[in-house]
Amino acid sequence: MIPENGRSEEEVLEELEKRLSLDLTFDSGKILGSMCTYPHPIARKVVMKYMDRNLGDPGLHVGSREIEREAIQMLGELLHLKKAHGNIVSGGTEANILAVRAFRNRSDVENPELILPESAHFSFLKASDLLNVRLVWAKLKKDHSVDVRDVENKITDSTIGIVGIAGTTGLGVVDDIPSLSDLAVDYGVPLHVDAAFGGFVIPFAKALGYDIPDFDFKLKGVQSITIDPHKMGMAPIPAGGIIFRKKKFVESISIPAPYLAGGKVSHPMITGTRPGANAIAVWALLNHLGFEGYKTIVGEAMKLSRWFAERIKSMSGVHLIREPVLNIVSFGSEKLGEVETILKTKGWGISAHRGYIRIVMMPHVKQEHLEAFLRDLRDVLSNL
Ligand SMILES: Cc1ncc(COP(=O)(O)O)c(C=O)c1O
Structure with missing residues (x-):
């Protein structure tokens, strides 16, 4: 009481x-x-200072919105994308839900299906439940990566997209994203890469000489990537990241928020009011750590x-x-x-x-x- x-x-x-x-x-x-x-200490300082900023109303916090855009652009460039579209969201769960939502909204099928590895994170179960998208599970090989042939066998006219994982939750395995990308291009379906964990690991590990296959927008079939600053990015919770290759995906999930100060604001994310401080912390971390x-x-x-x-x-x-x-x-x-x-x-x-x-x-x-x-x-x- x-x-x-x-x-x-x-x-x-x-x-x-x-x-x-x-x-x-x-x-x-x-x-x-x-x-x-x-x-990270710089992120703590940023959050303490800017915790009143609301990115749900970017007309009020124009500077914060600009900083978020730059953070998304930097993440996009890290993932080999020249012009990135997306947002700092509440985490990998929201990012994955947004990707599935965009794929579903861009498709024109009656009974949408998403093909994903058996190793996929449970956030896709939430996406399925919320969005009425049926999950079609692809088998894993002995090395615990997804069996690309099984993925191919499961593609149908109802497939709205394929998911590959770059850093599985249990084992940190990176799927054969280059082959999944080829499939995506051949069959004309979008590929989402869940790099919630691996996104802040693989680019740096590759630069250190670790032999890890490509997983990002270098590959043509990849249309969206989840990359979470609140995991290996050392950002405060909540800070997830969703990056889309094309603006049309963001547009397909945008809902107008007409009463807000910005006038023509639209929200492509699940949350309304959302922490500007965390997005600003991501920008600060990327600039500070480099x-x-x-x-x-x-x-x-x-x-x-x-x-x-x-x-x-x-x-x-x-x-x-x-x-x-x-x-x-x-x-x-x-x-x-x-x-x-x-x-x-x-x-x-x-x-x-x-x-x-x-x-x-x-x-x-x-x-x-x-x-x-x-x-x-x-x-x-x-x-x-
Ligand atoms: C591969 C992967 N995707 C998505 C998520 C969900 O992220 P969050 O807990 O930030 O929603 C996780 C969480 O561990 C994950 O490992």
Whole structure:
């Protein structure tokens, strides 16, 4: 119940401090299974300063809108697109929903179907439910990437689009996007790449010499990409990114918002009022860290992943699911459920899903945290 008379600021903050001590924090080094991390210091400053900016009413906050446009343009260029269309949205979920919505609205079929890998994120289930688009699941190959031949077999007159994943949620696998792009061009259907995680990893990993196939607008069939600054981009939550190759996709999902200060404003996103500060933080981060700054962050994460994968391979009682592609390493164990439960009681922020535990080498994860985790894992395994 709301108290009749307000409590003092000190009392309220004290209670919050006590109650939120239940939360795991990124600086504890215990969160190993999340794709989020602490926001970069410059992003914190930006959010504190500009948290009143509302991009839902860009006529009021013209400067913020301009900054968001520039951030989208920079992300587009990172993904080899000269002129980008899109927005900083609430996350990968919203970005994926918008892509499916645009594909559906641009198509002219009665019973729309979307073909996507079995490894796709559950946000597509939400998109399907909201948009009345039937999901057609394509099988995975032994290496956990999508079977392109199965995708081709599933294309019909009702197909509104294909999804490929550049950095799967569970294993960080990058699908064969060049072949999916060829299919998309051959059959005249748009390809959406879910690079919610990989978008802020692959360009930098490639520059470091890691052998990862092309995944972005360099490929003709790719019409839209999800790329999330609030994952490896180190932006504060919420900050997702949706980039379209062509304006027509954005137009197909735009709804007029006539009462707003900008007059002819239209909203292509799901949210109405939305945080300008987070989009401004994305712009600030891209400018402050630059390509080299992100390359250093990604380089450390990639190195740590290879080191951790070797340690898992040399340990008995666990097995590596596959060699890491990005900075995600997943391992299985015969008694996975028990291993997960005991590790959680020891305070580790991990979870088991699809037969493995996923460790994401985010910027807050350091070698000493992984060493402590491996010690606990060894203990757990020897006592089972
Ligand atoms: C590949 C992929 N797509 C989409 C999402 C959804 O992103 P969000 O949680 O920001 O909505 C995730 C989240 O982990 C993801 O891994």
